[in-house]
Amino acid sequence: MAxxxxxxESRGGALRRVAFEAVSAARALADASGGGEVHxxxxxxxxxxALASELGKYGADVVIVVEHAGLANANAESLAAxxxxxxxxxxxxxxxxSASAQGRDLAPRVAAQLGVSMAADVTSFEFAGDALVVxxxxxxxxxxxxxxxxxxxxxxxxxPGARAAVEAAREARVESAQPASxxxxxxxxVKEMIVGGGAKLDIxxxxxxxxxxxxxxxxxxxxxxxxxxxxxxxxxxxxxRAVTDDGWRPHSDQIGQTGRQVSPELYVALxxxxxxxxxxxxxxxxxxxxxxxxxxxxIFKVADYGIVGDVIEILPVLTAAVKEARAKG
Amino acid sequence: xxxxxxxxxxxxxxxxxKIAANGTSVDESGLKYDxxxxxxxxxxxxxxxxxxxxxxxxxxxxxxxxxxxxQLRKALSMGADRAVQLKADRVPADGLAIARxxxxxxKEGGYDLILFGRQAVDSANATVGPMTAExxxxxxxxxxxxxxxxxxxxxxRRDLEGATEVVEFALPAVVSxxxxxxxxxxxxxxxxxxxxxxxxxxxxxxxxDERISIEKMELPPERAAGRIVGEGPGAVPELVRLLHxxxxxx
Numbered sequence: 408m409a410x411x412x413x414x415x416e417s418r419g420g421a422l423r424r425v426a427f428e429a430v431s432a433a434r435a436l437a438d439a440s441g442g443g444e445v446h447x448x449x450x451x452x453x454x455x456x457a458l459a460s461e462l463g464k465y466g467a468d469v470v471i472v473v474e475h476a477g478l479a480n481a482n483a484e485s486l487a488a489x490x491x492x493x494x495x496x497x498x499x500x501x502x503x504x505s506a507s508a509q510g511r512d513l514a515p516r517v518a519a520q521l522g523v524s525m526a527a528d529v530t531s532f533e534f535a536g537d538a539l540v541v542x543x544x545x546x547x548x549x550x551x552x553x554x555x556x557x558x559x560x561x562x563x564x565x566x567p568g569a570r571a572a573v574e575a576a577r578e579a580r581v582e583s584a585q586p587a588s589x590x591x592x593x594x595x596x597v598k599e600m601i602v603g604g605g606a607k608l609d610i611x612x613x614x615x616x617x618x619x620x621x622x623x624x625x626x627x628x629x630x631x632x633x634x635x636x637x638x639x640x641x642x643x644x645x646x647x648r649a650v651t652d653d654g655w656r657p658h659s660d661q662i663g664q665t666g667r668q669v670s671p672e673l674y675v676a677l678x679x680x681x682x683x684x685x686x687x688x689x690x691x692x693x694x695x696x697x698x699x700x701x702x703x704x705x706i707f708k709v710a711d712y713g714i715v716g717d718v719i720e721i722l723p724v725l726t727a728a729v730k731e732a733r734a735k736g
Numbered sequence: 737x738x739x740x741x742x743x744x745x746x747x748x749x750x751x752x753x754k755i756a757a758n759g760t761s762v763d764e765s766g767l768k769y770d771x772x773x774x775x776x777x778x779x780x781x782x783x784x785x786x787x788x789x790x791x792x793x794x795x796x797x798x799x800x801x802x803x804x805x806x807q808l809r810k811a812l813s814m815g816a817d818r819a820v821q822l823k824a825d826r827v828p829a830d831g832l833a834i835a836r837x838x839x840x841x842x843k844e845g846g847y848d849l850i851l852f853g854r855q856a857v858d859s860a861n862a863t864v865g866p867m868t869a870e871x872x873x874x875x876x877x878x879x880x881x882x883x884x885x886x887x888x889x890x891x892x893r894r895d896l897e898g899a900t901e902v903v904e905f906a907l908p909a910v911v912s913x914x915x916x917x918x919x920x921x922x923x924x925x926x927x928x929x930x931x932x933x934x935x936x937x938x939x940x941x942x943x944x945d946e947r948i949s950i951e952k953m954e955l956p957p958e959r960a961a962g963r964i965v966g967e968g969p970g971a972v973p974e975l976v977r978l979l980h981x982x983x984x985x986x
Contacts, residue, residue, distance in 0.1 A: 515863040526948065552950055598903065659895040
């Protein structure tokens with residue numbers, strides 16, 4: 408029985424949520440198609456091996472640990488070469504990366520090195536005979552394409568948040584390996600890694616996203632959005648393209664067709680009219696709340712709960728109410 | 737610098753898409769087309785680099801049937817010098833096939849820089865750029881939000897989730913551009929007239945094997961209609977109650 412490969416993404420000595428999602432998805436794929444082991448590749452600076460047991464919790468049978476000082480920051484060339492060499496040697500039937508920024512950078516390089524095709528940003532996958540059948544949102548999320556991928560191994564990137572990581576605990580065996588290419592010889596050198604906003608949650612990791620649009624009227628009023636995020640305690644702040652274009656928020660906060668696609672448990676749209684470009688990035692959120700002064704705004708067509716009114720007037724009241732509700736638990 | 741920009745023709749995403757009768761594509765009737773947003777940034781980036789850094793050449797390349805000449809002409813009217821159509825009866829679903837055809841065209845081109853958009857806005861794969869770089873054995877930076885080039889070296893910023901990476905590499909290189917890069921300029925009347933006389937070469941695309949087929953396309957399920965809880969700050973307690981007891985997210 409062929410095994411399944413997963414890339415376990417880490418940053419700054421900690422595993423990212425998408426690492427568990429990739430391992431858990433590989434476990435599910437293996438279990439649904441006759442078994443076999445899940446082998447996770449974990450690479451980083453010396454010390455990263457300590458994270459291996461966390462991957463066992465989500466179903467990894469083997470964790471291949473590659474420790475190297477040159478891998479402290481993501482080193483795409485060395486990581487791609489290492490993943491490709493391992494995938495080739497391991498005879499895997501499928502290799503799963505996250506469709507995170509790093510996964511979307513790595514997986515195409517790996518696929519091209521191996522001369523195999525890949526499916527990107529998939530929300531589900533299953534084997535049908537020897538082919539892997541995947542679902543992939545396209546056309547700004549307005550069309551779902553079902554694709555059939557032949558050739559072995561099948562490489563996919565899995566949309567973050569599309570499948571929650573499920574525990575399937577086991578004692579993972581740890582294997583040590585060397586990078587397949589010297590990280591110091593990479594042609595692209597990471598000069599600096601700036602981790603944004605201190606301890607703030609990233610919009611890809613946060614279970615709650617509070618997002619602001621032009622209805623906030625100014626960059627200063629985003630303080631009210633940040634206050635609401637702080638009241639939730641597990642929220643990140645997002646924005647529409649209009650807002651990031653105006654420089655009120657950084658481009659990296661943009662949610663939408665040309666920005667990030669998110670699917671949190673709760674999405675709160677504040678002063679957002681609901682342009683298609685924005686809805687493409689958040690329509691898969693579990694629960695959507697919208698506050699907008701225009702009761703005809705398209706955002707109310709996708710929102711589960713709406714309040715019609717001036718967002719600047721409503722926000723402080725909502726923040727206080729959320730704080731109180733959180734305090735009660 | 738000699739810069740290649742790979743662009744894709746895509747439908748306007750504001751459209752309400754319908755699925756075609758074959759069930760494996762969108763209904764193309766009535767669709768409006770343009771070059772993919774990020775590809776427009778890539779063309780603009782190339783033009784600005786060559787405008788700033790003196791004599792250079794910007795070559796735009798697109799793979800697909802003859803209709804892609806519309807987008808190639810648009811890039812020419814923005815200021816690109818010449819265009820190449822890699823002719824194929826359709827754009828394959830397999831990014832590696834596209835990358836192979838592009839790499840075959842780019843390989844002997846002597847380009848200092850090869851630009852892509854971060855992803856095509858229709859298929860949303862973001863695979864062709866880095867695959868092409870890999871096939872050409874060139875350094876590659878994906879999804880950059882800034883790009884500075886001096887003395888044959890490039891510095892770029894890449895926005896990762898919750899972090900930003902600053903990378904440096906030597907040219908020739910492959911770069912895909914993200915938000916943050918300059919928006920495509922509107923072609924001037926003079927540019928549109930000039931574009932008609934610029935060379936547009938048509939060559940067969942060397943796609944090779946394709947290993948991805950589209951089995952089905954469908955519209956996602958509509959979200960159930962929501963409800964307006966109320967108006968103004970007075971509706972907040974009811975909203976919070978519903979988030980707590982019904983949606984169970986608070």
